[in-house]
Amino acid sequence: MLRALAVLAVGATFSVALSAATIAAEPAKLVKYEIKDGNSIPKSLTGKPGDAKKGREAAIHRKKGNCLACHTLPIPEQSFHGDVGPDLKGVADRYSEGEIRLRLVNSKVVNEDTIMPAFYKTDGLNRVMKKFKGKTILSAQDVEDIVAYLMTLK
Amino acid sequence: MRKLYIASLLIGGMALGSTASQAEDKDWGAYKVGDKLSGYTYATKETRAIQDDDFENPAQIWVDQAEGNWSSVEGEAGKSCESCHNAASDSMKGVATRYPVLNKNKAAMVNVEQQINFCRTSQMKAKAWKWESAELLGMTAFVKLQSRGMPVNVKIDGPVTPYYEKGKAFYYERRGQLDMACKHCHEDNPGKYARANLLSQGQSNGFPTYRLKWQKIGSLHRRFRGCNKNIRAQPFAYGAPEYVNLELYLNSRGQGLPVETPSVRN
Numbered sequence: 350m351l352r353a354l355a356v357l358a359v360g361a362t363f364s365v366a367l368s369a370a371t372i373a374a375e376p377a378k379l380v381k382y383e384i385k386d387g388n389s390i391p392k393s394l395t396g397k398p399g400d401a402k403k404g405r406e407a408a409i410h411r412k413k414g415n416c417l418a419c420h421t422l423p424i425p426e427q428s429f430h431g432d433v434g435p436d437l438k439g440v441a442d443r444y445s446e447g448e449i450r451l452r453l454v455n456s457k458v459v460n461e462d463t464i465m466p467a468f469y470k471t472d473g474l475n476r477v478m479k480k481f482k483g484k485t486i487l488s489a490q491d492v493e494d495i496v497a498y499l500m501t502l503k
Numbered sequence: 504m505r506k507l508y509i510a511s512l513l514i515g516g517m518a519l520g521s522t523a524s525q526a527e528d529k530d531w532g533a534y535k536v537g538d539k540l541s542g543y544t545y546a547t548k549e550t551r552a553i554q555d556d557d558f559e560n561p562a563q564i565w566v567d568q569a570e571g572n573w574s575s576v577e578g579e580a581g582k583s584c585e586s587c588h589n590a591a592s593d594s595m596k597g598v599a600t601r602y603p604v605l606n607k608n609k610a611a612m613v614n615v616e617q618q619i620n621f622c623r624t625s626q627m628k629a630k631a632w633k634w635e636s637a638e639l640l641g642m643t644a645f646v647k648l649q650s651r652g653m654p655v656n657v658k659i660d661g662p663v664t665p666y667y668e669k670g671k672a673f674y675y676e677r678r679g680q681l682d683m684a685c686k687h688c689h690e691d692n693p694g695k696y697a698r699a700n701l702l703s704q705g706q707s708n709g710f711p712t713y714r715l716k717w718q719k720i721g722s723l724h725r726r727f728r729g730c731n732k733n734i735r736a737q738p739f740a741y742g743a744p745e746y747v748n749l750e751l752y753l754n755s756r757g758q759g760l761p762v763e764t765p766s767v768r769n
Contacts (some may be wrong), residue, residue, distance in 0.1 A: 429699035
C-alpha cells in the first residue's frame with residue numbers, strides 16, 4: 350500500500366526538487382520515490398548524493414532535522430542529546446543508505462507505532478498547524494544531506 | 504537534574520546522563536501510586552523544594568489574591584462566592600478531586616474553571632473571568648488547594664463514559680506535522696530526555712501549576728496548547744470540549760494521585 354502511495358505522490362521534476370531545496374520546507378509537490386521490500390528507498394530523492402557537511406548542520410538545526418531532540422549523535426559541541434530514540438553512532442554499520450533514507454522519509458513504513466515523525470510526507474496528517482499545512486518537515490535536499498551525514502557514522 | 508546532567512556530560516564525555524527516570528530510584532511517598540508518578544517526581548530537586556514550601560511557592564501570590572476574592576461581592580446579584588459556599592476550607596474540601604463533572608444539562612463536562620465562571624454568570628450575575636487571567640487561575644488554584652493531598656477520584660461510568668472515551672481517543676490520536684499522539688511521549692517514553700527536557704507521565708494532578716519556564720501560574724489547558732504547538736498541531740481553544748474531555752481522561756489516568764495544586768514545575 351505504501352508503494353502505491355509513493356507512486357501516487359505527485360511527481361516533481363528534478364529541477365523543481367533542486368529549486369525547492371533552497372527553502373526550509375517544501376510545497377505540496379513531493380518527489381516521487383519507490384520503496385523496496387517495504388524497508389528501503391534505494392534511490393536518492395534528488396538523483397544525486399547529498400552533502401554530509403550540510404547534513405550535519407541540518408541534523409542539529411531545531412527547525413530542520415532536530416535529530417538531537419530524540420537521538421544521541423557524535424556531535425560533542427552540542428549539549429543535551431535526547432535518548433528517546435536509539436543512539437545513532439555507528440548507524441551506517443547497522444543500516445544501508447536506502448534503509449536510512451526510508452526511516453527519514455517515513456519511519457512508520459517500518460514501525461507503525463513509532464514516535465518518529467515522517468520528515469518527507471504531507472498526506473494523512475491530522476490537524477496540522479496552518480503555517481505547516483502541505484509542507485514537509487525537510488526538503489528532499491535536506492533528506493539527502495542528512496542521509497549523507499548519517500552514512501559517515503561508521 | 505539539569506545540573507547533574509551537565510556534570511555527567513563533563514565527566515563522561517559523550518556518556519550522557521542516565522536514561523532511567525530519577526523517579527525510579529527514590530521513595531516518592533504519596534507522589535507515586537502504583538505505577539503512577541506525579542510530575543513532582545520528574546521535577547528537579549530545586550523545583551521540588553520550592554513546591555514543598557508554601558512561603559517559597561510563587562503560585563501562592565495568585566492563591567492569596569483569590570482568597571480575598573472569595574468573599575468580595577461582585578455582579579448584579581450582590582453576591583460573593585462566600586454568600587453561597589461559606590468557608591472554602593469546608594465547602595470546597597474534596598470538590599476538585601471529582602472534576603470535571605457533567606454539567607447541569609448533562610450535555611457536556613465542566614472543569615473547575617468553567618464551574619467557577621458558571622457560578623459567576625448564573626448566580627452572581629457577574630462577568631465571567633477570562634481564561635489565564637490572574638483571577639480565574641488564582642480562584643481555580645484556591646478551590647483545588649482545598650483538596651490538596653486528597654486522591655484524584657473522577658467518575659467515568661454511566662453518562663460520563665462517552666466523554667471519557669472521547670478524551671481517551673484524543674490521547675491516542677496522532678496530530679500535527681510531527682504526527683504524534685500524547686501517548687508517544689507520556690505513555691511510551693516518560694523518564695527519557697527530549698534534548699534537556701525530561702518527559703513525564705503528563706499527570707494533571709498539580710494544575711494550575713507555577714511553571715518556571717512561564718514565570719507564572721498556568722492552566723492545564725495552557726499546557727495542552729503548548730504540547731499541541733510543539734508538535735505543530737493547531738491547538739484547541741481554552742476550555743474547548745476536546746480539552747475538557749482530555750482533562751477527564753488524564754485525571755482518570757492519575758486516579759489516586761494526590762491533588763497537588765498549586766504545584767511547581769520546570
